[in-house]
Amino acid sequence: MATKETSGTSGPVVELSGVGKSYGNIRALHGVDLAVSPGQVTCVLGDNGAGKSTLIKIISGLHQHTEGEFRIDGEPVRLGSPRDALDRGIATVYQDLATVPLMPVWRNFFLGSELTRGRWPLRRLDIALMKKTADEELRAMGIVLDDLEQPIGSLSGGQRQSVAIARAVHFGARVLILDEPTAALGVKQSGVVLKYIAAARERGLGVIFITHNPHHAYMVGDHFTVLRLGTLELSAARAEVSLEELTNHMAGGAELAALKHELAQVRGVDTDVLPSASRGAGESSGDLVP
Incomplete structure (x- = not known):
């Protein structure tokens, strides 16, 4: 799966300058710089305890940074909640995917944002439109499912991740944060997810790919950020670092x-x-x- 050095057509959507986070006397993150542009995959790597989760929480609006500056479209912000992040086009796909395993694929696609028709009190779900929209959006990402009525829990791990990515794209994400999407997957299913990460980039999204696997990162990444004990160990474009060097920084x-x-x-x-x-x-x- 080839990739290329891609630069967005405009400035960064998300930009962090010297950002840090402290919990009382404990400094979990310090002095982190990060820029995410449209049409670019930014990979954030690090071992357990490196600060990846804290970084995700700041960008997704769960926590506020305590040092540095966080900008969206060039404007300094302090997000108060994940809803604030979503309203600004930042969507996060966590490892648990926030799906209901026994519900059909199309219901999970619109979970929490169901389409309705008719007036109250006779308003009802517009099932036909939701099925049609889900199928079209999945196909636009190259995801073809024979039966949208099947429970999403019956799909493979890679397919569920792909549905979650397509859902985020449909609901207006400009920056997509993927939290260790290949961590619990085998080689084949990891390849499926990496394929759709590349597809999201081709559709113009800025992608933040959180991972501890340098091989997966190097297959789709345009820029690499390595965290170590809450600080920035490496920040380099693809052309500036080899897989061997990336692995070395990642492993210490x-x-x-x-x-x-x-x-x-x-x-x-x-x-x-x-x-x-x-x-x-x-x-x-x-x-x-x-």
């Missing part, structure tokens, strides 16, 4: 080198056969390779 090359040095002092451990620090962690035979 200095720590791996120190660990290898310490293991060399232990009898019975042949450190010559261990991977070098430049390879990093997270490279397994199950990962997708670009």
Whole structure:
């Protein structure tokens, strides 16, 4: 799946400058810069505790930043709720997808935003229009489902993620935040999700792809931001960093080198056969390779 360095036709929709978040005396995030432009996939990588979740909560309106500046369309903002973010075109797709497994696909597509017809008190759901709209929007993203009446829980993990992405696009998202969408998926289903991330980019959305997998990020990413212990470890365009370098930053090359040095002092451990620090962690035979 090829990708290209893409620059938006206008300035960034979302821009963070020196943004941080403290909870009392605990600083969870500090000095983070991030820019998301239309038609660009910005990948945010980091290990557990790196600050990815805190960053998501700030951009999606769950929490307010305590330092730095957060701008949308060039205007400094302090979002008070996820609804504020949605009203400004920022949609978040979390790992649990906020779907009802036993409901049909079309009902989940319009969950919370159902279309109706008729006047009160005879107003009723416009089922035909919702089915037609859901089918058209899914097909526009390249998602073809034989039966929209099937429970969404019967779809594969990759298909459910794709439906959630198409739903966000339909309801006017300009920036789409994807929270570890491939974390619990196998190789094939991860490929399905990456395909629709690229499709969202082609439709002009700015995508923030949160992941701990550098291989997945490198397949679709235009810009890479690596967080480490709440601070910015790396911010680089695709042309400026290789997959090996990205993996090294993600895994903490200095720590791996120190660990290898310490293991060399232990009898019975042949450190010559261990991977070098430049390879990093997270490279397994199950990962997708670009």
